[in-house]
Amino acid sequence: MLVKTFAAIVQGIDAAMVTVEANITGANHTMIVGLPDNAVRESYERIMSAIRYNHLPLPRKEVVINMAPADVRKEGSSFDLPIAIGILGANDNIDTTDLDKYFLMGEISLDGTLNQIKGALPIAILARELGFKGFILPKENAREAAVVNNLEVYGAENLVDVVKFINREKTLETTVVNTREEFYAHSANFEMDFADVKGQESVKRALEVAAAGGHNIIMVGPPGAGKSMMAKRMPSILPPLTLNEALETTKIHSVAGKMGGNTSLLAQRPFRSPHHTISDVALVGGGTFPQPGEISLAHNGVLFLDELPEFKRTVLEVMRQPLEDRKISISRARFATEYPASFMLVASMNPCPCGYYNHPEKSCVCAQSAVQRYLSRISGPLLDRIDMHIEIVPVPFDKLADAAPAEKSEIIRNRVMTARNIQQERFENFPSIHCNAQMSSKMLAQYCVLQSAGQELLKSAMLRMNLSARAYDRILKVARTIADLENSQNIETHHLAEAINYRNLDREGWAG
Secondary structure, three states: OEEEEEEEEEEOOOEEEEEEEEEEOOOOOOEEEEEEEEEHHHHHHHHHHHHHHHHOOOOOOOOOEEEEOOOOEEOOOHHHHHHHHHHHHHOOOOOOOOOHHEEOOOOEOOOEEEEOOOOHHHHHHHHHHHHOEEEEEHHHHHHOOOOOOOEEEEEOHHHHHHHHHOOOOOOOOOOOOOOHHHHHHHHOOOOHHHHHOOOHHHHHHHHEEEEEHOEEEEEEEOOOEEEEEEOOOOHHHHOOOOHHHHHHHHHHHHHOOOOOOOOOOOOOOEEEEOOOOHHHHHHEEEOOEEEEEEHHOOOHHHHHHHHHOOOHHHHHHHOOOHHOEEEEEEEEOOOOEEEOOEEEEEEEEEOOOOOOOOOOOOOOOOHHHHHHHHHOOOOOOHHHOEEEEEOOOOHHHHOOOOOOOOOOOHHHHHHHHHHHHHHHOOOOOOOOOOOOHOHHHHHHHHHHEEEEHHHHHHHHHHHHHHHHHHHHHHHHHHHHHHHHHOOOEEOHHHHHHHHHHHHHHOOOOOOO
């Protein structure tokens, strides 16, 4: 008897349907065909163990399993459940009448327990698009898939539950998630707040400008000055995710297997902070079995690179293209995958190997050549792509001991959102542009018009600091953001002066 069940593979952050065909034959042994990887080939042993353990009827003959389309590689253990149901259906042990109404996905343990899978959300979206009635998957993934409306999502704990449900011997509870209610309930709950940061008013101002325009920023200062502390609080002043952004971000984390159990929709912007020992592939994505990298996991959020010069140069250089294009294309001999990577880069570094160059109190023990070599670990092209460079000095004792509360993140966030609303109106005819940092060079001529005094100031800065054309564009974008924060239609001279001041690392003689 030939039985078909329906599952899916994940390609990039989207899913494609796979038809699992099971047929009882007179073969000498069970075969799984259709380009399965080792995890799929080993599924038969897991399935047979689960069938025996739960005293389900064993197949009387060997079975041939085909996974169509046969020319696309099938990877992972999440095909265990559709293969198991196909085998039992081919053996005439279950009612196969309604199998064409459901997607089935799940890894099966030796005792029949269903384990969590990757990519439940994009698979659920595909099931709805193809008109399937429901999606049966492990209970731990049920809330994640239930974000998709107009699709019945059933979370099962083991293989027996699924068999009884298909045979109408047991009812599985439909998982229902009120997406909007849960999303808005958790979108503003932050553990960290800028109210905890004493002093550093100029740095907070720079971070506010960066958040308002979506600009990349690097902080340079000695150990203990508060660089990491402030970077970790950046999500608390960024505008809240929209539902579309939350869905796209959740899809990426779902594909990467980063969703916790019983998680439905990511309500806050992601904050990723990889260690400086990270590899190229781990940062940008790819690998033998393609997975999103850290830059994609930070999509619509913040990527924080602490101690930037300690990262391998090759790792940093692969970020140059994603910083411009806001996506990463992974091309290999057998596949090509594209992951979104629209993130805000926040980096920090010490000014020298010992960390105390330009320190107001402690002496630097590094030779001038060592300071220059340390800074040169970050290439000029990469530094050009970072809009804002900020120097940080340690907070004096009287500021640390001050009991007066600092400005809360909520207040800063309101100003940021006001500026973003101005940008949203400005770019309403440009679907792919959401903030000033994403403006093209052509758009600068329209939205960043300078008065004569501003042109002279910028010309002087370009000549004095020997800035590149890319740095010129980035100064204009930052100046436009500063003007938006003041609700100014025009870029005034003081807006431009502040933007130029945020190019500290371009200053001649900064490191000698």
